[in-house]
Amino acid sequence: xxxxxxxxxxxxxxxxxxxxxxxxxxxxxxxxxxxxxxxxxxxxxxxxxxxxxxxxxxxxxxxxxxxxxxxxxxxxxxxxxxxxxxxxxxxxxxxxxxxxxxxxxxxxxxxxxxxxxxxxxxxxxxxxxxxxxxxxxxxxxxxxxxxxxxxxxxxxxxxxxxxxxxxxxxxxxxxxxxxxxxxxxxxxxxxxxxxxxxxxxxxxxxxxxxxxxxxxxxxxxxxxxxxxxxxxxxxxxxxxxxxxxxxxxxxxxxxxxxxxxxxxxxxxxxxxxxxxxxxxxxxxxxxxxxxxxxxxxxxxxxxxxxxxxxxxxxxxxxxxx
Amino acid sequence: xxxxxxxxxxxxxxxxxxxxxxxxxxxxxxxxxxxxxxxxxxxxxxxxxxxxxxxxxxxxxxxxxxxxxxxxxxxxxxxxxxxxxxxxxxxxxxxxxxxxxxxxxxxxxxxxxxxxxxxxxxxxxxxxxxxxxxxxxxxxxxxxxxxxxxxxxxxxxxxxxxxxxxxxxxxxxxxxxxxxxxxxxxxxxxxxxxxxxxxxxxxxxxxxxxxxxxxxxxxxxxxxxxxxxxxxxxxxxxxxxxxxxxxxxxxxxxxxxxxxxxxxxxxxxxxxxxxxxxxxxxxxxxxxxxxxxxxxxxxxxxxxxxxxxxxxxxxxxxxxxxxxxxxxxxx
Numbered sequence: 037x038x039x040x041x042x043x044x045x046x047x048x049x050x051x052x053x054x055x056x057x058x059x060x061x062x063x064x065x066x067x068x069x070x071x072x073x074x075x076x077x078x079x080x081x082x083x084x085x086x087x088x089x090x091x092x093x094x095x096x097x098x099x100x101x102x103x104x105x106x107x108x109x110x111x112x113x114x115x116x117x118x119x120x121x122x123x124x125x126x127x128x129x130x131x132x133x134x135x136x137x138x139x140x141x142x143x144x145x146x147x148x149x150x151x152x153x154x155x156x157x158x159x160x161x162x163x164x165x166x167x168x169x170x171x172x173x174x175x176x177x178x179x180x181x182x183x184x185x186x187x188x189x190x191x192x193x194x195x196x197x198x199x200x201x202x203x204x205x206x207x208x209x210x211x212x213x214x215x216x217x218x219x220x221x222x223x224x225x226x227x228x229x230x231x232x233x234x235x236x237x238x239x240x241x242x243x244x245x246x247x248x249x250x251x252x253x254x255x256x257x258x259x260x261x262x263x264x265x266x267x268x269x270x271x272x273x274x275x276x277x278x279x280x281x282x283x284x285x286x287x288x289x290x291x292x293x294x295x296x297x298x299x300x301x302x303x304x305x306x307x308x309x310x311x312x313x314x315x316x317x318x319x320x321x322x323x324x325x326x327x328x329x330x331x332x333x334x335x336x337x338x339x340x341x342x343x344x345x346x347x348x349x350x351x352x353x354x355x356x357x
Numbered sequence: 358x359x360x361x362x363x364x365x366x367x368x369x370x371x372x373x374x375x376x377x378x379x380x381x382x383x384x385x386x387x388x389x390x391x392x393x394x395x396x397x398x399x400x401x402x403x404x405x406x407x408x409x410x411x412x413x414x415x416x417x418x419x420x421x422x423x424x425x426x427x428x429x430x431x432x433x434x435x436x437x438x439x440x441x442x443x444x445x446x447x448x449x450x451x452x453x454x455x456x457x458x459x460x461x462x463x464x465x466x467x468x469x470x471x472x473x474x475x476x477x478x479x480x481x482x483x484x485x486x487x488x489x490x491x492x493x494x495x496x497x498x499x500x501x502x503x504x505x506x507x508x509x510x511x512x513x514x515x516x517x518x519x520x521x522x523x524x525x526x527x528x529x530x531x532x533x534x535x536x537x538x539x540x541x542x543x544x545x546x547x548x549x550x551x552x553x554x555x556x557x558x559x560x561x562x563x564x565x566x567x568x569x570x571x572x573x574x575x576x577x578x579x580x581x582x583x584x585x586x587x588x589x590x591x592x593x594x595x596x597x598x599x600x601x602x603x604x605x606x607x608x609x610x611x612x613x614x615x616x617x618x619x620x621x622x623x624x625x626x627x628x629x630x631x632x633x634x635x636x637x638x639x640x641x642x643x644x645x646x647x648x649x650x651x652x653x654x655x656x657x658x659x660x661x662x663x664x665x666x667x668x669x670x671x672x673x674x675x676x677x678x679x680x681x682x683x684x685x686x687x688x
Contacts, residue, residue, distance in 0.1 A: 043460070254457045258445040260432045312461035315441035 041251040048310035050248050051077060054102065057240065061098045062091055063231060064224030068215045071325045072099065074304040077248045080212020080297065081168050081188040083153075083203075083329060090217045092191040096149045099189070104242020105146035106183065112156035114199065118163035122173040123180075138175060143167050146183055153190040154200040161207055164188065168210045185245060205288065205332060212297050214329035248307075255303035256313040262299065264357050265319055269295045271355050272331065272347075282350035285342050288332035298326045316357035324348050360466035361447045365427065368434055368474040372425070379482030380417040382489040388412025389492020396499045405496045413489075437477040443468055519670040 042050065054073050062069065068084075075082045076099065084092050093109075100107035110121055123141035127134055142148065143164075153161065167173050171182045190211070192203075208214075220228060270278040272289035283289060290298075302318035309318070328344040337347075389412070392405030425433070431448040435441060447465035450458045664672050 041457070256446045256450055256458065256461060258432075258442045258449050259428055260445055261442050311441070311443075312457060312464060313442055313446035315443075317441060 040247065041254045042247050044251075044255075044307055044310045044312055047077075047248055047251045047307040050243065051304075051308045054243055057102045057243070058095070058098050062095050063228045064220040065091070065095070065217060068095075068217055070308070071213055071215050071322075074301055074308065074322065075213045075215075075325075076103070076187065076245060077252055077304040077307065078212060078297075078300050079185055079187065079249050080301070081210065082190070083208070083211040083214045084189060084191045084217060085194050085214060086191070086217030087195055087219075088193060090219070092217060093149065093151060095217075096147070096189045096191075100147040102240075102243060103147070103245055105185070105187075107147045107149070108142040108145035109149045109151060110142050111151050112153050112160070114155060114157055114201075116156045116160045118160050119175070121160065121163050122167070122175050125176045136176065138178065138180065140180070141173075143173060143188075144180075144182060146185055146187065148186075148188045150188060150190040152192060154192045154203060156201065158201050158204065161201065161203060165207060165210065168207075185249070208329045209291055209293055211329060213301070213325040215325055251307060252300065252303050255306050255311075257299060257303065258313055261302075261314050261316055261319065264316055264355070265295055265299050265302075268298070268319070268323070268351060268355050271351055272327075280351060280354040282347050282354055285334055285337035285347055286331055287334050288330075290327055290330050294327060294330040298323065301326045320352055320357075323352055327351075359451070359462060360469060361444070361451065361462055364444075364466075364469045364472070364474070365431065365448060368430060368478060371474040371478045372430060375478060375480050375482065377417045377421075378480075379485055380420050381413050382482055382485035384412035384414070384416025385409055385489030386412070386485060386492050387416070389489060389496055392496040393492065393499055396496060396501055399501050402496070402501070409493055409496055434474070434477050438468075438472055440465075440468055519667070522670055 051073055054076070055069055058069055058073075059066075072082060072084075072095070084095070086092050097107065099105075110116070119141070121141050121143050123139050123144065125136035126139045128137045150156075150164065153164075163173075167182060167186070168188055171184070171186050172179050173182065174180070192200075219225075267278065269290045269292075270276050271280040272283050272286060273279050274283045274286045274289055276283070276289065279289075298319060299314070301322035302314045305318040305322050306312075306314045311318075324345060327348050331344045331347055333342060333344060333347065388409040391412075392408040395405045395408070396402055428445055428449055431445045432442070435444045438444070443461075443465045447462045451462065
């Protein structure tokens with residue numbers, strides 16, 4: 037049964053409530069919190085990047101508690117095997133009759149935290165691909181559906197690169213948002229050090245995310261706004277006809293899936309503002325978290341200190357609404 | 358009709374009026390410039406004014422079909438009013454009846470209530486309008502260009518008078534005015550001076566005169582003699598006439614044109630050797646090396662038919678003045 041969509045005002049109120057509840061435990065990080073909320077409203081997976089000690093795991097745990105979702109955590113290490121994530125078939129002996137019984141892995145939860153995902157081997161990382169894209173896993177030729185909603189929140193440390201396996205482009209493209217956690221400011225840091233730790237379970241009545249996710253699809257996307265999104269994507273193609281100067285620093289531009297994510301995130305942003313339709317400003321607001329991990333920079337550009345965030349900013353500057 | 362549609366209708370009328378006026382101004386400027394150029398070139402002024410009128414009417418008429426789409430106009434109004442994409446969405450999804458779209462239209466109508474299309478689509482054609490008025494004034498007030506003597510009626514009459522007063526002129530003899538004077542001074546039956554006529558070949562000379570006949574080849578050599586004489590070096594000693602010299606000599610004077618070597622020899626021959634003779638080796642009779650006179654100005658003008666019509670009278674007058682002066686110069 038399809039849940040009835042909310043009105044824009046109801047949706048905006050729900051998003052604000054979600055932010056407020058998470059913000060009770062997670063001090064600061066207002067912008068990352070907003071982006072995470074949008075990703076949750078869109079049902080998108082997030083890659084959260086930040087140095088150790090910023091509260092990445094706390095953030096994910098709090099989200100799970102706020103939404104009342106089943107939570108599972110996978111600590112990624114180089115010796116982690118795909119079966120440790122997806123589950124495996126156990127040989128069961130029942131009175132002389134042997135059979136395999138599927139034992140679900142930690143991925144069978146509503147909200148999965150893949151901590152330090154870049155420490156897992158590429159083989160293990162690729163075990164997440166099917167789960168992220170199709171919401172199912174296949175073990176021993178048997179396909180198992182994942183519970184709904186299914187959200188994967190992965191974290192990675194941008195500093196410690198030794199002994200890590202950078203995520204392949206195919207997997208990066210499946211993350212809806214890449215959220216950067218920055219160091220807290222002075223007042224926030226002071227608040228963090230003096231605040232009493234609230235238990236993660238004490239988050240009140242769980243919020244229902246499903247009506248919000250259904251409402252996102254109802255948001256109108258006018259033709260000029262969709263055209264602007266297309267122009268943004270085409271401007272990022274290094275070999276495309278409509279490429280901009282910013283695309284010269286790129287080896288790989290934004291994929292069509294990236295464009296889909298951009299527009300969907302803009303819909304959620306419009307809802308958060310209580311609007312019925314997507315605006316140009318919504319697209320520009322969500323462009324950074326939606327696009328930064330989909331751009332592959334040239335080596336020369338990286339050596340010059342150019343970052344994907346700067347390229348996205350240049351793209352937004354080059355392509356006016 | 359909903360509030361959104363009413364607002365769009367007002368905006369459409371505003372856009373049409375401002376754009377038509379601006380395009381008419383642009384057409385007026387184009388027609389005015391063309392008309393002004395025509396007036397300056399001497400064209401008829403009514404036709405120039407007609408060009409202005411045609412520009413005023415035809416340009417808006419030709420561009421009447423170039424109207425922005427409804428969504429494009431709505432997007433423009435959205436930008437001008439700072440509404441994001443509210444009006445655009447209301448216009449684009451006006452045919453959908455689902456509650457979300459209905460709510461969106463109601464929301465848009467609420468925002469549009471206090472807006473005026475005239476403020477959102479301001480008039481931006483003042484410059485074109487001023488230019489069109491200036492072009493129209495230029496076409497009306499510019500004086501036409503005064504016709505040239507060749508073009509005007511008075512010029513033609515003057516031309517005919519000049520042609521009537523034209524002195525008939527015949528082609529001059531080959532010697533020009535000088536030739537006629539020389540011929541007059543010569544006795545009847547006397548052959549004309551071959552030197553004076555550049556077209557007459559130099560008669561063959563005896564031995565020693567080979568060089569005389571080929572003066573043009575001897576000139577650069579400086580007249581090295583086989584006897585005692587070096588012409589250039591012995592002019593003061595007077596030895597030049599004693600040996601068999603291959604003395605350079607001026608041949609046809611028409612070739613003695615300003616070339617440094619020839620001019621020097623002309624001076625030498627005319628000034629230092631007035632009575633010099635070149636004796637051939639075998640004691641042949643000496644040939645006086647009288648230097649040829651300076652060439653007469655050759656008036657080898659083409660027949661008057663080749664002279665432009667308006668200059669013929671002047672040329673004829675010039676010749677009329679020239680003939681007495683030439684005859685007076687002759688000894």
